[in-house]
Amino acid sequence: MVRIITRPLLSVGHCTQLVQLRAVTPVPFPLPISLASLPLLSFPSHRALFSTTTIAPTLSSAAERVKMSSEGAAVKRQRSNKDVPYNLIYWPGIPGRGEFIRLTLEEAGAEYVDTAQVEGGIDEVMAYVKGEKPDDKTNPPIFAPPILKHGDLVISQTPNILLYLGPRLGLVPGVEDDPDALYKVNELALTALDGLSNEPHDCHHPIASELYYEDQKEEAKRKVEHYVKTRLPKFLGYFERVLNSKASGEGPYLYAGKLSYADLVLFQCLDGLKFMFPKAMAKLNKEGKHSKLFELYDAVGQRPKIKEYLGGPRRQKYSSGLYRYYEEFDIEG
Amino acid sequence: MVRIITRPLLSVGHCTQLVQLRAVTPVPFPLPISLASLPLLSFPSHRALFSTTTIAPTLSSAAERVKMSSEGAAVKRQRSNKDVPYNLIYWPGIPGRGEFIRLTLEEAGAEYVDTAQVEGGIDEVMAYVKGEKPDDKTNPPIFAPPILKHGDLVISQTPNILLYLGPRLGLVPGVEDDPDALYKVNELALTALDGLSNEPHDCHHPIASELYYEDQKEEAKRKVEHYVKTRLPKFLGYFERVLNSKASGEGPYLYAGKLSYADLVLFQCLDGLKFMFPKAMAKLNKEGKHSKLFELYDAVGQRPKIKEYLGGPRRQKYSSGLYRYYEEFDIEG
Structure with missing residues (x-):
């Protein structure tokens, strides 16, 4: 178990970055107070796409489609804007609530992009937090990260994202045998x-x-x-x-x-x-x-x-x- | 707006009923502290079954079955142990978290039984809180009310119950037009x-x-x-x-x-x-x-x-x- 004593980080009386972020956003937003004093990670952007599996060349596998249809969602859709990697939008520098999503994606060997690992990823997080995104006819504004983007879909709330991912990734018993x-x-x-x-x-x-x-x-x-x-x-x-x-x-x-x-x-x-x-x-x-x-x-x-x-x-x-x-x-x- | 000042109720230093309830249960349970000083409602049991609709003689209507199949749940089941009223298991005497469920059932005109309106209904609540129920192969123990029982299914957690009821009761846009x-x-x-x-x-x-x-x-x-x-x-x-x-x-x-x-x-x-x-x-x-x-x-x-x-x-x-x-x-x- 790695233990990091974080009190010194938190004892900073004022937080320049946080103040700046608050100054540019027209709406109140729930930025974790402690983030401001954390250095942002800077990974090369080619590290952004992860997959731990070697056997799934496409996300639109039959099993995936069965799972999608078992949600009642994709029976009609042979092709979908969801034939793309998952995109986790979350603060860099902390496991936080994003970690529940990451473990689910990792266990399933799913392909995903994680803003916490992308240089400048926090700009993407902030665009959602400030309400600039999403701005379309189907996705309501989000209140706070973690956010999952998958094709045209943008959703937030940790248990809601897990609810979406679970059946798609085989992490819920099959609906055919156990409907509830x-x-x-x-x-x-x-x-x-x-x-x-x-x-x-x-x-x-x-x-x-x-x-x-x-x-x-x-x-x-x-x-x-x-x-x-x-x-x-x-x-x-x-x-x-x-x-x-x-x-x-x-x-x-x-x-x-x-x-x-x-x-x-x-x-x-x-x-x-x-x-x-x-x-x-x-x-x-x-x-x-x-x-x-x-x-x-x-x-x-x-x-x-x-x-x-x-x-x-x-x-x-x-x-x-x-x-x-x-x-x-x-x-x- | 009806306003009831509840401080006098809460200023009771000890709570006999709560102590008694805690004495008989082998597991810790989250009884609202204030309940102990509330008189239990005593309604005749024939008032227990509510329905605000007059046009639905059976819950297994075609529309209901379409909704069930849109959850991917009931395509195979022409008959189901779920052709029964919903059963809300919740503390008497407060709107509380049960109220979110009640409003959903009422808006839909669904038939339901509510322990809060049944004489001795609190015994049913306590059986779940103490872990005596459910005791079967498919339903995990529950942590706290509100609880929904529907046929063989027993689930808890307010947003989870709403998630179950919403599509069944037509309170989510249809999955055919709006899969997500x-x-x-x-x-x-x-x-x-x-x-x-x-x-x-x-x-x-x-x-x-x-x-x-x-x-x-x-x-x-x-x-x-x-x-x-x-x-x-x-x-x-x-x-x-x-x-x-x-x-x-x-x-x-x-x-x-x-x-x-x-x-x-x-x-x-x-x-x-x-x-x-x-x-x-x-x-x-x-x-x-x-x-x-x-x-x-x-x-x-x-x-x-x-x-x-x-x-x-x-x-x-x-x-x-x-x-x-x-x-x-x-x-x-």
């Missing part, structure tokens, strides 16, 4: 995001996401104590119950004995929590009450494509995003 | 729920939902000030932009010129916010910057089935749930 699987997987993903991603975020920003952490440290301390002692065990206990339920099936995964995108979401949540609350997570692991949950974590981390991704250059280090390490947060609970 | 409409509607609903439902909830519970409001009043005061001045105008501004976008189409609704469940979600958010922050909402209305948003509110409220529902006995009054009136919250911003 998508709602079970979506339910599990939403609950993990609520309790193990949004609530940890609110631990360092309990009053307002636009204020610095330093401006809400007292409230954060109180929230963290409650989160680590009460909410974290409650959510881990819930997912342990899910893993022990009949509906989880055989094996280490949450639903129907198969890997779904909900498992990838839960993996990333646990990984972030291990970074943010190492003592508390170690204690919970040692207690043995959540053994299936930690087995799921290990199983996902050992999947070949995920393992390669986690050890490779595209996986970004935790810093001052969603999951943060502050020494004062590192309590046992 | 569901993702646009889901995105808008998720954003409204984030900023105009979950954040207002966190205004009175910034530290922990298990603690009394009285135990986090100082933090709440600070959060409310920020919410009313910054977050509320930001989210209203976003939805005003959506309503002014090309993708909203003609008329008062958010997407493609047609009523979708996202409009119902936004209506309920605005209604709750008008109850919670009357001065701030009146000021925002008077300023005229969000005129399309307030037009949407009026248009939804005037839809015949919604209007009848809002004036009828099934619409529950705001009290100590998601949207609360506290005098100290009632600032102009």
